[in-house]
Amino acid sequence: MKDIADEVGLSVSVVSRVLNGKADEFRIRTETQESVRKVAHRRGFSVNQIARGLRLNKSHTIGLLIPDISNSFFAKIARSVENFARRKGYSTILCDTENDEDIEKESISLLRDRQIDGLLIAPVGRESKHIGAVFDSGLPVVLLDRFFDHLDIPYVTSDNYRGAYEGVCHLIQNGHSKIGYVQGIPDSKPNLERLRGYKDALRDNGVSFSSALICGQAFDERDGYSSAKKLLDGKKTPTALFASSSVGALGVMQACHEMEIKIPAELSLVAFDEYPYAPLLSPPLTTISQPTDEIGEMASTMLLDWLESGRRPETAEKTLETRLVSRQSVGSP
Amino acid sequence: MKDIADEVGLSVSVVSRVLNGKADEFRIRTETQESVRKVAHRRGFSVNQIARGLRLNKSHTIGLLIPDISNSFFAKIARSVENFARRKGYSTILCDTENDEDIEKESISLLRDRQIDGLLIAPVGRESKHIGAVFDSGLPVVLLDRFFDHLDIPYVTSDNYRGAYEGVCHLIQNGHSKIGYVQGIPDSKPNLERLRGYKDALRDNGVSFSSALICGQAFDERDGYSSAKKLLDGKKTPTALFASSSVGALGVMQACHEMEIKIPAELSLVAFDEYPYAPLLSPPLTTISQPTDEIGEMASTMLLDWLESGRRPETAEKTLETRLVSRQSVGSP
DNA sequence: TTGTAGGCGTTATCAC
């Protein structure tokens, strides 16, 4: 700006104002405006947002914490978040927390150092102290997918309870009563909610619950695989499985494949979350579809509105509907 | 820092030095160090990286431009880039360019405004002027996946030529001679290289080439779907298809499904790129696997080394090997 | 071993 000012023979103030669209407000002469713009363009001027951020105490940057960006569920959320934020003039710093709480903590403090204006977190674990701390410090935070009951932080999630409920009802309607539940991280919110849906569906249909039919530790393929092996090897072999973990269902299928268990003839399967390739699997998989784009967009909207207005969103909890997509992985026992 | 300095009764310089690990260098008294650190900790001090960046003219931030983060190939690359960068003390600003060149241009200028130290780009299209421009301006840039012959920008890509060559040879060895090629963005580098591999494989095996067997416009599922429909509906129906586009193969399978064409009995299929679910598709898909993690890590390494050393990498072109993963989508005609 | 002061690029405020 200094250079431009020197060249056009004016002060930096004028240059700054012209380049910030405040020319009218300050009734700057049209010729002045033009010459400033011309020179700026010729010199390829680009504002230094870092200096700007320092002065205005606003970085126009948000942080996005994701447990695993290579998981398509989160990747789709990240896409919609980034697209939305960019359209609103915000940049997104991505932090893949690698499903590790320490990395999550570290990333949060890193992002604070960078003066982000707000934070979107899909929390990794059940520990919430560090998240509560940022929130309490006054930084706008919106949670994604998982949330914490005892913290008053706005969140966006899909209706895990109802999704699971419907999925399990679907299995029961197809004649199943021995339905295994392949869970994700046991005390994560989505898992707990899905488990609750599972139990309620059983209860409402007069099917008795057995904890022997619950298995699993994590939201990943390997865990789905070993859970399936365990469940299908026991005495009380289930005739159907409800996979809470999105990628976990792939592990289940893999295990069935190896154990030569035919789906759906010998085992029915319903999985939480949708994939582009679900219809092409062998067999095409019946899923509970989550509105990933909406989740991302809703969360960004909440956060950015908050940043612009200075007031936290009134509707601080958003639960988005899931949808049962019936394909061919469910049959009768 | 000012507040801390006031509280401990010293100047900001001392505080700054202690907090930056320069205490020894300036032989600052141990007690002084301790009290500074204690107060800093108690007050929850966190450096303002924006101010720091302004002063040091270094943001410790890189930009990552990706055509579509929801595509698992790019998501995996993004993950390895982010993880690596974070470990090296850099943050990653993610820009999903939505396969749109205008967004790509816009994002680049946005990132420049933000004073990023370097740029990692998986370019969207064939237009390269804007990319050449940033590079020429002196900003370190490393290209991913796609690159430009006429620009001297370092890049990392997998061996698209050899991958396709091997895939097509595999088909020929299985007795095919009418092999269709479902391409991605026609004049993108990966596509051109894969096409070249395809042609050379035919030639080296004495199979004649026919442009009627080439179809496709984009790297997406819909395009793969319509290409397959077109190719499999013509006079010269191929007995095998080589899908250049990763997600495109899903479209091909979808089309076959609808047209009741059995894979591999009636049509063999090989697809570029690997998926976690490839073994679980119907049928398990034979693929050309790309080393996504390596691509991301290699590119980040090149960029960050460049940033730290100030010298562009000596080996400016990295071509990583692919691997043929044979499953059950290939049979004999 | 510690302090002073200037400046990084920008914008708000007040003055002319």
Place this chain on the structure above:
DNA sequence: GTGATAACGCCTACAA
């Protein structure tokens, strides 16, 4: 209509 100046928070050359 335009200009001078201070301040945002930090680092460092130089002084003490």
